[in-house]
Every structure is written in C-alpha cells, then in structure tokens.
Amino acid sequence: MSKRIVGPEIEKLIQLLAKVPGLGPRSARRAALHLIKKKEQLLGPLTVAMGDALEKVRVCSRCGNIDTVDPCMICSDPRRDAATIILVEDVSDLWALERAGAMNAQFHVLGGTLSPLDGVGPDDLNIRGLVSRVAEGGVTEVIIAVNATVEGQTTAHYVTDQLADMNVKITRLAHGVPVGGELDYLDEGTLTAALRSRTAF
Known part of the structure; x- marks a missing residue:
C-alpha cells in the first residue's frame, strides 16, 4: 500500500481530474499541482466557473446541444x-x-x-x-x-x-483523403472511401 503524501482534499482533486478525458493519473497530479500553485489566478476562478456551469448549463430540448439557455443560441x-x-x-x-x-x-x-x-x-x-x-x-x-x-x-x-x-x-459527409494528406500515409479504408466518393475535376 502506497504512503499518503497529500491530504484527502488534494487527493480528491487529483482523483476527479483523472476522470477527465485525456488526463490520466500523472497528468491529473500535474494539473492539480499547477492549480494549487496558482490558487488565486486559476483555482478560485475555476471553482466559480464550475459552480456556474453546474447551476446554469442545460441540454437544449430542441437539438440536444448544451448551453445556458433553452432553446440554445x-x-x-x-x-x-x-x-x-x-x-x-x-x-x-x-x-x-x-x-x-x-x-x-x-x-x-x-x-x-x-x-x-x-x-x-x-x-x-x-x-x-x-x-x-x-x-x-x-x-x-x-x-x-x-x-x-x-x-x-x-x-x-x-x-x-x-x-x-x-x-x-x-x-x-464525404469520406476520403484529408486536405494536405499524403496517400502513402493513409489506411486502406480511407483510400477505398476516397476512390468511391470521387468527384469530377
């Protein structure tokens, strides 16, 4: 069992950040440390912004977008x-x-x-x-x-x-060669889709 080196509040912050897509445990620790070091500039305003989002954000009843108004903008x-x-x-x-x-x-x-x-x-x-x-x-x-x-x-x-x-x-949507893409780097499925979706030049 690993030794605890931070308080439960910081540990909870790290655990929650680790659930954000793109952030694993290591990235979450770095993000938490950065937020804590910049408490006044980042952590405080972030807490307020997240509270506002929790209170005001809703799903648009018409299209399913998320916004603070319904119907959305x-x-x-x-x-x-x-x-x-x-x-x-x-x-x-x-x-x-x-x-x-x-x-x-x-x-x-x-x-x-x-x-x-x-x-x-x-x-x-x-x-x-x-x-x-x-x-x-x-x-x-x-x-x-x-x-x-x-x-x-x-x-x-x-x-x-x-x-x-x-x-x-x-x-x-058309599927195929991306703008700026080189054929040699594309997979077979993308190349096949590009050939089938070919257009007049």
Whole structure:
C-alpha cells in the first residue's frame, strides 16, 4: 500500500481530474499541482466557473446541444438556415463543425450511436426528436455527419430508414483523403472511401 503524501482534499482533486478525458493519473497530479500553485489566478476562478456551469448549463430540448439557455443560441439564431439540419453523434462534433464555419445550418445531436453490444438502441438516442423536427415541415435536407465507424454507419442507415417517407433530401459527409494528406500515409479504408466518393475535376 502506497504512503499518503497529500491530504484527502488534494487527493480528491487529483482523483476527479483523472476522470477527465485525456488526463490520466500523472497528468491529473500535474494539473492539480499547477492549480494549487496558482490558487488565486486559476483555482478560485475555476471553482466559480464550475459552480456556474453546474447551476446554469442545460441540454437544449430542441437539438440536444448544451448551453445556458433553452432553446440554445444556435436554435434561436434567425440567421441560420432552418431548412438544413446537420446530424451529429455528440456535442463535441457539433462544436468541431461550428469551429470549421463551413455551414450556417441547424444541428441535431443524437447523443451517441446504435451499439447493440453496449445495449444502446434507438430509444436511447435522440432519433425521435429528429423525426419530429423534420415532420414539422420546413426541413429540406438532413446532412448525416456521424463518424465513419461501424456503429456510425449503422446509425446512419437506421436514421435514413426513419426519414425515408418524409420528402427530405438525405446526404452524408464525404469520406476520403484529408486536405494536405499524403496517400502513402493513409489506411486502406480511407483510400477505398476516397476512390468511391470521387468527384469530377
């Protein structure tokens, strides 16, 4: 049994930080030490910000995004193209597409992908909400922007089936060679997808 070298409060901080994605025990110890050393500049303001987030952050009842208002700022923005919905697996995917700034559309967050092995079925995802939004009218295109995994593709096919009779165009993100990518460094699956999704030059 290892000897305790810090108090239980610091140990608890390290244990909680270690649960954050991308931080293991060693990184969590470094982060905790840095926060403690910068108590006034970092730890105090971080504590206040986390308290505010705990109290005010909510899930948008329309699209599944997280924000401090419901509906979220994206759903409430009248400048967005309400006829186009980009379907994503998670809020992090929504944020990534927003950072790219490629389209000024609406979003819909599924909250994951279908995965029978993990016990995730259609009722565990926000698919019904998407179908309801399309059924309201005004949506002309749903862009399926899920990950190119087996679960992602299974989910994409299921969603396509659910929207089949709703007079809406369904498209998906292209898969293939990334901008700046070199063919020699790409895997076979990416190269195959790129060849199948080839376009006129």
